């Protein structure tokens with residue numbers, strides 16, 4: 001049986017207790033809202049895209065330690081990066097979560113850094129949706145931003 | 148007579164299962180209940196030795212199956228004190244039973260501007276079909292608010308009921324545990340000229356049901372929450388109302404005649420039972436009804452009052468302000484279903500930690516999102532106790548809760 005220490009790694013709890021980039025952004029930034037219909041978790045992701053670069057990103061909402069810490073780590077990982085690279089990170093992360101749907105190759109050279117700590121979530125399949133909530137919402141926000 | 152819980156537990160095979168060498172502590176019966184051996188046997192026996200279609204064939208095997216199937220209907224009618232067995236309609240689940248009555252009755256009888264009274268503690272199954280009628284017919288919804296301890300605030304009931312065509316409400320909240328005064332609510336509905344629909348999904352498994360004493364018009368519930376198999380729901384309705392109600396699903400079994408230019412409906416109950424039903428499951432539900440009846444619903448209710456008393460006292464004594472238990476504090480006014488918040492730990496994280504001790508609780512919105520918003524939460528953890536649960540299990544829940552604090 002997978003132990004809780006696989007799930008609740010210290011770095012995850014740290015992001016949960018002290019979330020990074022929590023808050024909102026004003027226009028011209030855009031936002032998207034995501035729900036986990038099973039558990040009621042809600043998240044809103046704000047992105048500011050300038051000249052193809054995610055210059056700023058914030059999130060708010062409420063949810064479990066996994067959804068909140070995953071969103072927090074995500075914002076740290078993508079802030080200041082070009083949209084192309086952000087999308088590659090999203091792809092790599094979803095692939096790690098075993099929910100990457102499209103066929104294009106994953107950039108194996110990408111280093112997910114702290115996000116690797118979420119690897120253990122895969123051993124708790126019902127929590128995968130928690131971990132990916134912010135990421136799917138980010139993709140929606142990028143679409144809204146015309147990306 | 149008090150329940151012999153130790154002996155009851157012997158009837159439920161799954162309660163003896165060890166998971167990772169530890170016993171199972173099943174506290175999710177408000178979601179779905181476990182099954183006693185008699186129900187498992189009824190299902191397996193019928194599948195092995197008696198399986199046949201019902202209603203349509205002359206051979207003995209089919210006649211036996213029909214008798215068993217109709218035997219459940221008769222047993223259920225007696226169990227809920229329905230005047231007539233053919234007023235008991237089998238559906239797929241309580242959700243389908245609610246959709247049947249809401250949509251069929253609503254489409255036949257409601258027009259733009261007509262008003263329905265609901266409560267803030269309804270399950271989505273008694274909300275969404277009404278929203279569908281709002282979109283389809285332009286009807287209006289009105290809501291009974293709650294008091295701070297999770298009871299219906301009935302102080303303005305009569306004015307809320309003014310001009311209302313239907314009052315549809317739960318007999319017991321699946322989130323708060325609150326038991327509503329069904330008889331009083333039906334009487335108030337009728338005084339205002341409204342129809343009374345009772346969602347009895349959480350109530351029928353846990354206490355005596357008497358649809359005539361309630362004076363309800365329609366009552367719905369599910370087999371799987373009352374020790375029966377999943378796949379079966381029940382709609383009870385007054386004969387005259389069911390006669391007047393248009394059919395919901397069309398197809399085989401529900402017709403008297405079909406021509407190229409139309410159809411006529413069968414008599415009750417077939418009129419509302421289109422297609423092949425869950426034959427084996429209905430038959431096994433009969434075994435569940437007899438099982439509960441033998442134990443005595445009043446005894447089960449007494450056990451759950453004792454459980455509620457113990458759970459409320461022991462959790463508040465042990466955790467004080469660290470735990471918030473929603474719903475009434477008086478065990479007489481509630482079932483043994485407890486939604487709670489604990490030390491600010493998110494319900495999902497809490498249920499994950501409890502799972503390490505095989506303590507099974509539900510975390511989420513419990514299909515009652517409007518109520519969740521009123522409670523100011525996206526989700527709660529919910530522990531629900533039934534006839535097979537013990538005080539020792541309540542203690543194991545408390546121990547497991549304590550261990551969650553070590554992580555968060």
Ligand SMILES: Cc1ncc(COP(=O)(O)O)c(C=O)c1O
Pocket residue numbers: 177178240241242243270272273317319320321346348349369380514
């Ligand atoms: C109060 C209430 N109504 C309706 C339902 C729906 O029952 P089912 O899912 O069996 O259709 C439930 C089940 O959770 C319930 O608790």
